[in-house]
Amino acid sequence: MIIPDSYPWELGExxxxxxxxxxxxxREFLGFCSRLGVMLGLGSLMGPSIMEALAQxxxxxAIWLSLQECTGCTESVLRTADPTIGDLVLDLISLDxxxxxxxxxxHAAEAALHDAMEANRGSYILLVTGGVSLAEGGIHxxxxxxxxxxILREAAEGAAHVVAIGACAHWGNIQASNPNxxxxxxxxxxxxxxxxxxxxxxxxxGDVVTATxxxxxxxxxxxxxxxxxxxxxxxGVRIHDNCxxxxxxDAGQFVEAFDDEAARKGWCLYKxxxxxxxxxxxxxxxxxxxxxxxxxxxxxxCIGCTERHFWDTMTPFYGRLPGIAGFGIESTADVxxxxxxxxxxxxVAAHAVVTxxxxxxxxxxxxxxxxx
Amino acid sequence: MARTKLVVDxxxxxxxxxxxxxxxxxxxxxxxxxxxxxxRGIEIIMQGRDPRDxxxxxQRICGVCTVVHALASLRAVEDALDxxxxxxxxxxxxxxxxxxxxxxxxxxxxxxxALDWVDVVSALSADPAGTATIARSISPWPNNSETxxxxxxxxxKKFVDSGQLGIFTxxxxxxxxxxxxxxxxxxxVAHYLDALDWQRDVIRLHAIFGGxxxxxxxxxxxxxxxxxxxxxxxxxxxxxxxxxxMIRRARVYVxxxxxxxxIAIAGFYKDWAAIGGGxxxxxxxxxxxxxxxxxxxxxxxxxxxxxxxxxxxxxxxDESKVREYVTHSxxxxxxxxxxxxxPYEGETTPRYIGPDPPWEYLQDSERYxxxxxxxxxxxxxxxGPLARMLVAYASGHEDVRGLVGDALGRLQVGPEALFSTLGxxxxxGIETVLIARRLETWLDMLVDRIRSGDVSTFNGExxxxxxxxxxxxxxxxxxxxxxxxxxWVQIQGGKITRYQCVVPSTWNCSPRDxxxxxxxxxxxxxxxxxxxxxxxxxxILRTIHSFDPCIACGVHVLDAEGRQVSEVTVQ
Numbered sequence: 001m002i003i004p005d006s007y008p009w010e011l012g013e014x015x016x017x018x019x020x021x022x023x024x025x026x027r028e029f030l031g032f033c034s035r036l037g038v039m040l041g042l043g044s045l046m047g048p049s050i051m052e053a054l055a056q057x058x059x060x061x062a063i064w065l066s067l068q069e070c071t072g073c074t075e076s077v078l079r080t081a082d083p084t085i086g087d088l089v090l091d092l093i094s095l096d097x098x099x100x101x102x103x104x105x106x107h108a109a110e111a112a113l114h115d116a117m118e119a120n121r122g123s124y125i126l127l128v129t130g131g132v133s134l135a136e137g138g139i140h141x142x143x144x145x146x147x148x149x150x151i152l153r154e155a156a157e158g159a160a161h162v163v164a165i166g167a168c169a170h171w172g173n174i175q176a177s178n179p180n181x182x183x184x185x186x187x188x189x190x191x192x193x194x195x196x197x198x199x200x201x202x203x204x205x206g207d208v209v210t211a212t213x214x215x216x217x218x219x220x221x222x223x224x225x226x227x228x229x230x231x232x233x234x235x236g237v238r239i240h241d242n243c244x245x246x247x248x249x250d251a252g253q254f255v256e257a258f259d260d261e262a263a264r265k266g267w268c269l270y271k272x273x274x275x276x277x278x279x280x281x282x283x284x285x286x287x288x289x290x291x292x293x294x295x296x297x298x299x300x301x302c303i304g305c306t307e308r309h310f311w312d313t314m315t316p317f318y319g320r321l322p323g324i325a326g327f328g329i330e331s332t333a334d335v336x337x338x339x340x341x342x343x344x345x346x347x348v349a350a351h352a353v354v355t356x357x358x359x360x361x362x363x364x365x366x367x368x369x370x371x372x
Numbered sequence: 373m374a375r376t377k378l379v380v381d382x383x384x385x386x387x388x389x390x391x392x393x394x395x396x397x398x399x400x401x402x403x404x405x406x407x408x409x410x411x412r413g414i415e416i417i418m419q420g421r422d423p424r425d426x427x428x429x430x431q432r433i434c435g436v437c438t439v440v441h442a443l444a445s446l447r448a449v450e451d452a453l454d455x456x457x458x459x460x461x462x463x464x465x466x467x468x469x470x471x472x473x474x475x476x477x478x479x480x481x482x483x484x485x486a487l488d489w490v491d492v493v494s495a496l497s498a499d500p501a502g503t504a505t506i507a508r509s510i511s512p513w514p515n516n517s518e519t520x521x522x523x524x525x526x527x528x529k530k531f532v533d534s535g536q537l538g539i540f541t542x543x544x545x546x547x548x549x550x551x552x553x554x555x556x557x558x559x560x561v562a563h564y565l566d567a568l569d570w571q572r573d574v575i576r577l578h579a580i581f582g583g584x585x586x587x588x589x590x591x592x593x594x595x596x597x598x599x600x601x602x603x604x605x606x607x608x609x610x611x612x613x614x615x616x617x618m619i620r621r622a623r624v625y626v627x628x629x630x631x632x633x634x635i636a637i638a639g640f641y642k643d644w645a646a647i648g649g650g651x652x653x654x655x656x657x658x659x660x661x662x663x664x665x666x667x668x669x670x671x672x673x674x675x676x677x678x679x680x681x682x683x684x685x686x687x688x689x690d691e692s693k694v695r696e697y698v699t700h701s702x703x704x705x706x707x708x709x710x711x712x713x714x715p716y717e718g719e720t721t722p723r724y725i726g727p728d729p730p731w732e733y734l735q736d737s738e739r740y741x742x743x744x745x746x747x748x749x750x751x752x753x754x755x756g757p758l759a760r761m762l763v764a765y766a767s768g769h770e771d772v773r774g775l776v777g778d779a780l781g782r783l784q785v786g787p788e789a790l791f792s793t794l795g796x797x798x799x800x801g802i803e804t805v806l807i808a809r810r811l812e813t814w815l816d817m818l819v820d821r822i823r824s825g826d827v828s829t830f831n832g833e834x835x836x837x838x839x840x841x842x843x844x845x846x847x848x849x850x851x852x853x854x855x856x857x858x859x860w861v862q863i864q865g866g867k868i869t870r871y872q873c874v875v876p877s878t879w880n881c882s883p884r885d886x887x888x889x890x891x892x893x894x895x896x897x898x899x900x901x902x903x904x905x906x907x908x909x910x911x912i913l914r915t916i917h918s919f920d921p922c923i924a925c926g927v928h929v930l931d932a933e934g935r936q937v938s939e940v941t942v943q
Contacts (some may be wrong), residue, residue: 059536068410068412069435069924070387070432070433070434070435070436070924071387071388071434071435071436071924072432072434072435072436072438072586072587073435074435075435075436075438075585075586076435076586078568078571078572079572079575079585079586080572094536094538095538095539096536096538096539096541097539098539099382099384099385100384100385100386100387100484101384101483101539102384102385102539102540102541103384103385103487103492103539103540103541103542103543103544104384104541104542104543104544105380105382105383105384105385105909105913106379106380106381106382106383106909107907108542108543108544108908109382109384109542110382111542112541112542115541133411136724137729138729139724139729140410140411140412140413140722140742141389141409141410141411142389142391142409142410142729142731143381143382143389143409144381144382145379145381145391145729145730145731145732146729146730146731147729173432174412174414174417174429174432175412175413175414175417177417178417179416179417180413180417181413181416181417181722182411182412182413184412202432202587203586203587244605245605257832257835258591258593258594258596258598258830258832258835259594259596259598259828259829259830259832263596263598263606264598264599264600264603264606264827265600265603265605265606266598266600266603266604266605266606288579288583288584288585289572289575289576289578289579289584289585290572290573290576292576292579292580293579293580293583293584294579294583294584295582295583295584295589296583297583297605298579298580298581298582298583298584298589298596298597299583299596299597299598299606300582300583300589300591300596300597303428303589311417311429315421315422315425316421316422316424316425317422317424317425317428318422318424318425319422
């Protein structure tokens with residue numbers, strides 16, 4: 001996707017025509033659309049419909065803003081699986097501005113941004129990594145001599161869809177953690193009046209970004225979101241409910257200390273701090289780096305990075321979550337996690353309730369009110 | 373004096389937000405300023421946290437350098453609490469960090485730096501047969517047929533014809549500073565595309581040991597990935613085979629694609645071996661312990677300092693001589709604006725004093741950056757692959773001497789060519805070959821240990837806070853892809869009371885100090901440095917990119933002291 005279009009589209013060409021010219025068979029494309037359907041929670045039978053819709057797409061412009069962040073989310077998108085076809089999904093867009101990769105710098109880069117915004121006003125997809133800082137008029141994140149928050153506002157105004165990629169764009173992330181020295185906030189705090197999709201995670205799995213963009217292109221709207229603006233297809237599942245170590249949990253087979261005999265049998269990490277029971281994320285299903293592995297699979301507890309304020313609510317990371325169903329009150333270790341438990345457990349309950357109500361709603365101001 | 377003021381903001385193809393201002397005179401750069409324009413305050417956020425969590429926080433300083441802050445943090449905490457990591461843990465960390473460095477350097481060369489030297493549009497007029505001939509003459513890499521290069525050229529041609537240039541929009545194509553023949557441009561463009569798939573593949577090593585990349589998981593005291601040859605969910609023979617394959621693919625690509633390309637391209641830009649030299653002092657903190665980090669003799673890349681480009685002497689490094697200044701930065705020190713503070717006494721009180729945005733120029737302001745100015749014994753230091761290769765070379769490191777000699781011989785230049793923009797870029801390539809080869813050795817060492825019955829990856833003796841002293845402090849270092857990194861941590865009652873990082877890009881992107889000494893970027897830009905067309909400042913990009921800037925790292929700002937925190941929050 002770095003070369004947004006190494007097989008460029010001809011003017012006026014639809015995706016279907018483009019693929020045909022490119023030598024990608026209908027069968028390959030259908031296979032991809034079916035996998036996409038499964039990822040989006042629509043089932044593989046939706047494959048033909050997705051293919052139909054995608055094939056008629058013409059190439060929209062996308063603008064990618066990098067704001068107050070660490071660039072890990074961009075790196076994550078560069079690691080999307082399914083190299084040939086996976087790239088294609090992002091090839092569906094014309095990536096007209098991306099600071100980490102673009103050839104031009106300085107004025108020439110700024111000109112590229114403004115030209116893309118002007119030429120595609122009202123129709124481009126805005127992808128944002130990083131949040132913005134509000135303290136002292138935004139002086140802590142300046143780009144081209146201007147506060148990032150101004151650039152975000154401008155770019156969002158002409159966007160058809162806004163996708164906030166990663167925890168910084170979602171809610172501000174680590175820099176917004178206690179005591180939030182720069183008054184960092186997420187994209188949804190600034191952009192109102194149109195839906196903001198939050199691809200949660202620090203960083204999120206690149207494939208979730210790809211699938212979300214594909215959804216927007218296929219259906220012309222953002223996917224269904226939970227109370228926190230996260231796509232349900234990815235964040236409607238709790239790690240604990242899909243964890244391959246769940247059987248160990250149910251059987252009371254726990255790692256008591258890292259690298260003990262239980263760890264060497266790959267048992268459950270709940271007692272060494274796993275936050276899987278209160279974290280909604282597709283990690284166990286989609287996995288990481290072309291399905292190579294995922295954090296719990298590699299022996300480390302989940303740190304809950306797809307949940308808001310996880311640096312404050314999920315820490316200490318190695319403190320045990322108390323009071324999970326199936327357990328009595330634990331002893332000393334639970335004291336460590338007591339503060340966390342209240343917040344996290346309330347979060348789960350609220351999540352469950354609000355998720356149900358929220359399905360059909362996409363107005364960000366309402367989502368803001370319902371933050372948990 | 374007719375000087376032209378020039379601003380380049382944003383500097384693209386880097387991590388983070390960097391602004392360069394210069395004054396140009398008679399086609400050369402007369403004066404320069406480097407401004408980091410982002411501050412995140414992470415150090416302040418560290419206060420009161422569990423030291424065992426610190427690696428995860430500091431890792432988020434940077435998602436490009438996604439291993440190194442975690443590693444420096446682990447080592448700082450392990451130093452403070454006197455925790456010894458089992459040898460398997462040390463080797464696994466080397467594999468994770470080594471692969472990070474190799475992958476990062478290759479991405480830097482093709483995706484961040486190459487477009488400064490390679491004219492994509494020129495590749496259209498290449499003769500693919502000529503490209504294939506060149507490719508075969510420099511490398512046994514199998515994918516070098518005329519058909520392959522013709523196919524790449526066709527793709528690029530259609531791309532340009534479409535008029536939608538995406539990330540190539542407004543590039544400085546056709547600038548007279550581009551010197552490569554069309555055939556070599558095509559070679560580089562082909563490998564630009566190819567390296568995208570390669571980087572995605574080899575970094576999967578991080579997922580095996582750390583669950584994911586970016587931001588793989590670590591553990592104070594070792595690694596969380598347990599070893600058991602007889603279990604499906606742990607590090608077993610299957611994972612080791614996968615890792616061995618990735619390491620092999622990494623090495624072959626570096627030896628047969630990256631390194632030959634670099635030498636071929638460098639051959640057309642030898643004038644850049646006399647440009648952009650910068651400060652004459654080089655600092656390598658050392659990396660890749662093969663026994664324990666406390667045993668400096670076991671570091672595969674040695675620690676030390678080169679002063680005034682004197683390769684006959686390696687000065688020992690002493691962390692107590694590091695100071696940070698804020699005379700020209702947007703911070704305030706309680707003891708006055710010109711004092712230098714050691715990281716254990718470090719303060720981070722942001723105080724913006726500068727023009728109201730939108731900015732026209734920062735160069736007229738006394739203070740112009742969120743970057744502090746680190747100095748070693750009062751001197752600015754360049755850090756990074758060049759510093760590491762110079763220190764290793766001067767220390768008599770055999771592998772480094774061999775590779776440096778080979779590179780200089782092929783380019784037919786002397787060792788003085790290393791002190792330059794081109795030297796920085798070449799040193800990065802040399803280091804990549806070196807580490808890509810060493811990965812195999814570390815894996816062999818790990819396998820030997822497993823074979824002998826040692827599967828331990830974690831030392832839990834001091835995991836429980838009740839085993840810790842009431843107060844402790846520690847220093848952890850790591851020689852990251854972009855250079856020497858240090859973390860200093862202070863712990864009291866089981867919690868972090870102060871955390872301070874001095875980061876590669878803080879050294880390199882440093883502003884002036886109280887004595888007016890420029891930082892390495894700034895000094896490099898005024899070292900025999902051309903700038904022909906202020907509207908198309910490609911020369912600036914070449915030198916700045918040769919450092920591989922990482923600005924989120926540089927403005928780490930992780931100082932955690934209660935009094936200052938409260939000052940910050942009231943703003």
